[in-house]
Amino acid sequence: MSSRDQRYVELFQVGKTYPNAVGDPFTVVEEFDLIMRRGDVVSLIGHSGCGKSTVLSMVAGLNETSRGSIAIGGREISGPGPDRAVVFQAPCLMPWLTAYQNVRLGVDRVYPHATSAERHEVCEYYLAAVGLGDCLYRLPSELSGGMQQRVGIARAIALKPRLLLLDEPFGRLDSITRMELQDVILRTLDRESITTLLVTHDVDEALYMSDRVCMMTSGPRARIGQLLELPFCKPRQREAVLEHPLYYDLRACLVSFLEEQDTQRGRLQEVEFVSRIQQEVETLVENEVVRSPSPQVANSTTELAVVN
Amino acid sequence: MSTLTHPPATEASTTTTPPALAPQPVQLTTAREINPRVLAAWSRFKYAGLRFADVTGLSFLPPILRLLDGEETAKQWREIVRTLFVPAAAFALFLFAWTVVAPHHRTKSGVVPTPSAVWDAAQSIWAFHEREGKKESAYLMSGDERSTWLTAARERLTKLEPYEQAASRAVAEATVANQQSVESKIAPLVAQRKELEESIASAQQARLAAMETQQAALPSASVETKEAFLAAVRAHQEATEAERLELQQLDAKIQTARDRVDARLNGAKRTQTAIAEERQYLATLVDQLDGANQESKLDREISQLRNNQRDFLASAGSDILPAAMRVVQSERRINAVRESNYAKPWTLPMQIARSVACVFFGFAIGSLIAIPVGVLCGLSPTFMSAMTPFIALFKPVSPIVWLPIALIIVGGFIPDPNNNGMLSFLEALPLIGWMKINPAFIASAVTVALCSLWATLVNTALGVASVDKDYLNVARVLQLNFRDRLFKIIIPSALPLIFTGLRISLGVGWMVLIAGELLSSSEGIGKFVWDQFNNGASDSFAKMIVVVFIVGVIGLILDRLMVICQRLVSFDNSGLQV
Ligand SMILES: Nc1ncnc2c1ncn2[C@@H]1O[C@H](COP(=O)(O)OP(=O)(O)O)[C@@H](O)[C@H]1O
Ligand SMILES: [Mg+2]
Numbered sequence: 005m006s007s008r009d010q011r012y013v014e015l016f017q018v019g020k021t022y023p024n025a026v027g028d029p030f031t032v033v034e035e036f037d038l039i040m041r042r043g044d045v046v047s048l049i050g051h052s053g054c055g056k057s058t059v060l061s062m063v064a065g066l067n068e069t070s071r072g073s074i075a076i077g078g079r080e081i082s083g084p085g086p087d088r089a090v091v092f093q094a095p096c097l098m099p100w101l102t103a104y105q106n107v108r109l110g111v112d113r114v115y116p117h118a119t120s121a122e123r124h125e126v127c128e129y130y131l132a133a134v135g136l137g138d139c140l141y142r143l144p145s146e147l148s149g150g151m152q153q154r155v156g157i158a159r160a161i162a163l164k165p166r167l168l169l170l171d172e173p174f175g176r177l178d179s180i181t182r183m184e185l186q187d188v189i190l191r192t193l194d195r196e197s198i199t200t201l202l203v204t205h206d207v208d209e210a211l212y213m214s215d216r217v218c219m220m221t222s223g224p225r226a227r228i229g230q231l232l233e234l235p236f237c238k239p240r241q242r243e244a245v246l247e248h249p250l251y252y253d254l255r256a257c258l259v260s261f262l263e264e265q266d267t268q269r270g271r272l273q274e275v276e277f278v279s280r281i282q283q284e285v286e287t288l289v290e291n292e293v294v295r296s297p298s299p300q301v302a303n304s305t306t307e308l309a310v311v312n
Numbered sequence: 313m314s315t316l317t318h319p320p321a322t323e324a325s326t327t328t329t330p331p332a333l334a335p336q337p338v339q340l341t342t343a344r345e346i347n348p349r350v351l352a353a354w355s356r357f358k359y360a361g362l363r364f365a366d367v368t369g370l371s372f373l374p375p376i377l378r379l380l381d382g383e384e385t386a387k388q389w390r391e392i393v394r395t396l397f398v399p400a401a402a403f404a405l406f407l408f409a410w411t412v413v414a415p416h417h418r419t420k421s422g423v424v425p426t427p428s429a430v431w432d433a434a435q436s437i438w439a440f441h442e443r444e445g446k447k448e449s450a451y452l453m454s455g456d457e458r459s460t461w462l463t464a465a466r467e468r469l470t471k472l473e474p475y476e477q478a479a480s481r482a483v484a485e486a487t488v489a490n491q492q493s494v495e496s497k498i499a500p501l502v503a504q505r506k507e508l509e510e511s512i513a514s515a516q517q518a519r520l521a522a523m524e525t526q527q528a529a530l531p532s533a534s535v536e537t538k539e540a541f542l543a544a545v546r547a548h549q550e551a552t553e554a555e556r557l558e559l560q561q562l563d564a565k566i567q568t569a570r571d572r573v574d575a576r577l578n579g580a581k582r583t584q585t586a587i588a589e590e591r592q593y594l595a596t597l598v599d600q601l602d603g604a605n606q607e608s609k610l611d612r613e614i615s616q617l618r619n620n621q622r623d624f625l626a627s628a629g630s631d632i633l634p635a636a637m638r639v640v641q642s643e644r645r646i647n648a649v650r651e652s653n654y655a656k657p658w659t660l661p662m663q664i665a666r667s668v669a670c671v672f673f674g675f676a677i678g679s680l681i682a683i684p685v686g687v688l689c690g691l692s693p694t695f696m697s698a699m700t701p702f703i704a705l706f707k708p709v710s711p712i713v714w715l716p717i718a719l720i721i722v723g724g725f726i727p728d729p730n731n732n733g734m735l736s737f738l739e740a741l742p743l744i745g746w747m748k749i750n751p752a753f754i755a756s757a758v759t760v761a762l763c764s765l766w767a768t769l770v771n772t773a774l775g776v777a778s779v780d781k782d783y784l785n786v787a788r789v790l791q792l793n794f795r796d797r798l799f800k801i802i803i804p805s806a807l808p809l810i811f812t813g814l815r816i817s818l819g820v821g822w823m824v825l826i827a828g829e830l831l832s833s834s835e836g837i838g839k840f841v842w843d844q845f846n847n848g849a850s851d852s853f854a855k856m857i858v859v860v861f862i863v864g865v866i867g868l869i870l871d872r873l874m875v876i877c878q879r880l881v882s883f884d885n886s887g888l889q890v
Contacts, residue, residue, distance in 0.1 A: 159790075
C-alpha cells in the first residue's frame with residue numbers, strides 16, 4: 005500500500021461547535037483524529053447523542069467542520085463529493101418515486117455518458133444485489149422498512165463510491181432483518197472493497213462488520229477513546245466470528261468501555277484493560293492461532309441501553 | 313349489480329345453523345354455492361369502490377359496500393345513519409322550515425318563494441334552454457326534416473287551441489270564485505269598518521260638542537280651569553289619532569283579504585301561462601322552420617339572384633352598371649345568409665358553462681403566475697423578501713376594486729372588440745367559440761386570477777421552503793444538479809401543499825367570479841342573477857334562489873375535483889391509483 009492508501013481518509017483535529025442562541029456554544033466533538041486505510045471498514049461506536057452522526061455527516065460533507073480538517077485521498081474536502089455515498093439511518097427514499105426511480109436518481113448522475121438501457125441495467129443489477137429484483141416498481145410505501153433500507157443501500161452502492169458512509173443503517177430494523185442486511189452489505193464490501201465508515205451503537209454489529217472499532221467518549225466534547233483492531237479474517241462468516249476465541253473478550257472490552265462512559269469513572273483502568281486485550285490479539289494474530297471450536301453459538305445482538 | 317344480491321360465502325356460512333356435536337365442514341362450505349368468478353368480481357368491485365370513496369371523500373360509500381358484504385352489520389348501519397341519513401334529515405328539516413317560513417315574508421318581488429316554487433323555476437329555466445336549442449336547430453334545418461318538424465309543430469299548435477281556451481275559461485271561473493270567496497270574507501270586515509267609522513264619528517262629535525259647551529261656561533280669569541280645558545283638548549286629539557290608527561289597521565286587514573289569491577286561481581293562471589309560453593314558442597319555431605328558416609331565405613335570395621343575372625344579361629347601355637351592381641349585391645346577401653345563425657339568447661346552462669370556463673381561465677392565469685413565483689419565493693429567502701410587500705399589499709384587495717381596473721386595462725389592449733384578431737380567432741374555435749369571449753370575459757378572468765393567486769403563491773412558497781431536510785441531504789449526496797433537485801425532489805415534495813393552495817384558490821376564484829360577472833355584465837351566472845334582479849317577473853326571485861343552489865353545487869364539485877387531485881399527488885397516501 006502506498007502512503008496515500010495508508011492514509012486514505014484522514015480526520016485531523018476535527019471539532020464541531022453548534023452555536024447556541026441562549027447560552028454558550030455547544031461543542032459536540034473536539035480534537036477528533038482518525039485515519040482510515042483504503043479498503044478499511046471502521047466502526048464508530050458510542051452512546052446515543054455522543055456525536056457519531058455529526059462526525060459522519062462532516063465526512064460526508066453535509067455538515068461543515070468548525071475546526072480541523074478532513075482529507076480524502078489526500079485532498080481536503082469541502083462539501084459532498086462524487087467519491088462518497090451515504091446510507092442514512094432512516095431510508096430517506098423519495099416517497100413519490102419507485103424503488104427503481106430512487107436508485108436511478110443517482111445512477112443518472114454517475115453515468116452521464118451511458119445510454120438509457122445501460123443505466124437501466126445498472127439499476128436492476130444493484131437492486132437485485134440487495135435482493136429486490138422483483139420489487140423494482142413499487143413505491144416506498146409499499147415496501148417494508150427492511151426493503152426500504154435495502155433500496156437505500158442499493159442507491160448508495162450504485163453511485164460506485166470510494167468511501168461508503170453508513171449511519172446506523174439497521175438501527176430501526178428488527179434483528180432478523182438486521183442480520184440479513186449486515187450480510188448484504190458485507191457481501192457488497194467483499195465484492196467491491198469499498199472503504200467504509202460504519203456508525204453504530206450495537207457492539208455485535210461493530211465486531212461482525214468491521215476491521216477496526218473506534219470508540220467514542222460520551223459528549224459533549226467527545227473524542228476517540230480507543231481504537232481496537234479486530235483479528236477476524238475476511239470474508240466474514242458469522243459463525244467464525246462468534247466462535248473466535250477472542251470474541252467474548254473483545255465484546256467485553258467494548259461493553260466495558262461503553263459502561264465506563266456511562267458512569268464516567270476514571271479512564272485509567274479501562275485504558276489498561278483495552279491495551280492488554282489488544283496485546284493478546286496481536287500475539288494471537290502473530291501466532292496464527294486457529295479458532296477453537298466453541299459450543300455456545302450466541303448470536304443475539306446486544307444493544308446498549310440508550311442513555312440520557 | 314346482480315353480484316350485490318349474492319352475499320359472499322363467509323356470510324352464507326354464518327347464516328347456517330351451527331353443527332350440533334360433530335362438526336360437519338362439508339355442510340359449512342357448501343351451504344350456498346356461489347360462483348367463484350362472481351365472488352371475485354364482487355370483491356374487485358368492492359375494493360375499487362372503497363378506493364374511489366377514499367379518494368373522493370364520499371364517506372357514505374364504504375359502509376354501504378361493507379354492509380352489502382355482510383361485514384359488522386350493526387357498525388355499518390351506524391355509519392350509514394351518520395354519514396347519509398343524518399345529513400339527509402337535516403336537509404329535509406331545512407326544506408320544511410323554509411316551506412313554512414317563506415310565505416310569511418312579503419317583499420316587493422312577492423313572497424319569498426317556497427321550495428316547490430323554486431323547483432318550478434328551475435324547470436322553467438330548463439324548458440327555456442331546451443326550446444332555444446330547438447329554435448336554433450330549426451333555423452338551420454333543411455329538406456325533409458324541416459317539413460316533418462313543421463307539420464309536427466303546426467299540429468301541436470292546433471291541438472293546443474282547445475287547451476288554451478279551456479285554460480282561459482278555468483282562469484275566468486277561478487277568478488270569479490276567488491272574487492266571491494274574497495267578497496264573502498271581506499263583507500263582515502267591511503261591515504265592521506262601517507260600524508267603527510260611525511262610532512268614531514259620533515264619538516268625535518260628542519267630544520267636540522262637550523268641549524264647546526265647556527268653552528262657553530269657562531270663566532275667563534281662572535288659570536287652573538283653562539289648563540284643565542287644554543288637557544281635555546289634548547286628550548281629544550290623542551283619542552282621534554288612536555281612532556284613525558284603528559281604522560287604518562282594519563283597512564290593511566281588508567286589503568290583505570282582498571289580495572288573497574287562492575290556490576285554484578294560482579294553479580289555473582300557471583297552466584294558462586305555461587300554455588301561452590308553449591304557444592309562443594311554437595309560433596317562433598314555425599317561423600324559424602318556415603319563413604325565417606335559412607334554407608327558405610337562401611331559396612328566395614337565389615331566385616332573386618337568377619332574376620338579377622337575367623336582367624344583367626339583357627341590359628344594355630347605361631343600365632349595365634346598375635344591373636351588375638344588383639347581381640353583386642345578391643351574391644353578397646347569399647353569402648351573408650349562409651354564414652348567419654339563429655340569434656340565440658343566453659340561457660342559464662350556457663351561462664353556467666361560460667362561468668366555469670371563465671373561472672378555469674382565470675385560475676389557469678393565476679396558477680401560471682403563482683406557482684413559479686411561489687417556487688422562487690420558497691427557494692430564495694431574498695426573493696421572498698422582495699415579494700413580501702406585494703403579497704401583503706395586494707392580497708387583501710377586493711375583487712370589486714380589481715374588476716374596473718382590469719376592465720380598463722384589458723380594454724386598452726383590445727380597443728375594438730369587434731375587430732380584434734385574437735377574439736375572432738377564439739370565436740372561430742370549435743368548443744369555446746360559442747362563448748363569445750370578449751373583454752368583459754377576460755377582465756373577469758383576470759380579476760379571478762388576481763384574487764385567487766395568493767393562496768397558491770403562499771402555499772407553494774411554504775411547500776418549497778419546508779422540503780424535508782433529509783431529502784435535500786440525499787440530493788446533495790447524490791450530487792443532483794439544480795434541475796433534478798427542483799423537478800425530482802423539491803417540487804414533488806411540495807406538491808401536496810401546492811395543491812392545497814390551488815384548492816383554496818379555485819374556491820376563492822369561483823366566489824369572486826360571480827361578483828365579477830355581476831359587475832362587468834360578462835355573460836354568466838352573475839349576469840343571470842343581475843338580469844333577474846332587474847327584470848322583476850313573478851318568478852325572478854325563485855330563479856335567483858335556483859342560482860344559489862347551482863353555484864353551491866358547482867363550487868362543491870370544483871372543490872371535490874381539487875381534493876381528488878390533491879390526494880392523487882400526496883405521496884403519504886398510498887394506493888390511490890383509481
Ligand atoms: N443542528 C444542531 N444544533 C445543535 N445541536 C445539535 C445539532 N445537531 C446535533 N446536535 C447535538 O449534537 C449532539 C450529537 O448528535 P448526533 O451526532 O446526532 O449524535 P449520535 O448520532 O451519536 O446519536 C447531540 O447532543 C445533539 O443534540
Ligand atoms: Mg445518530
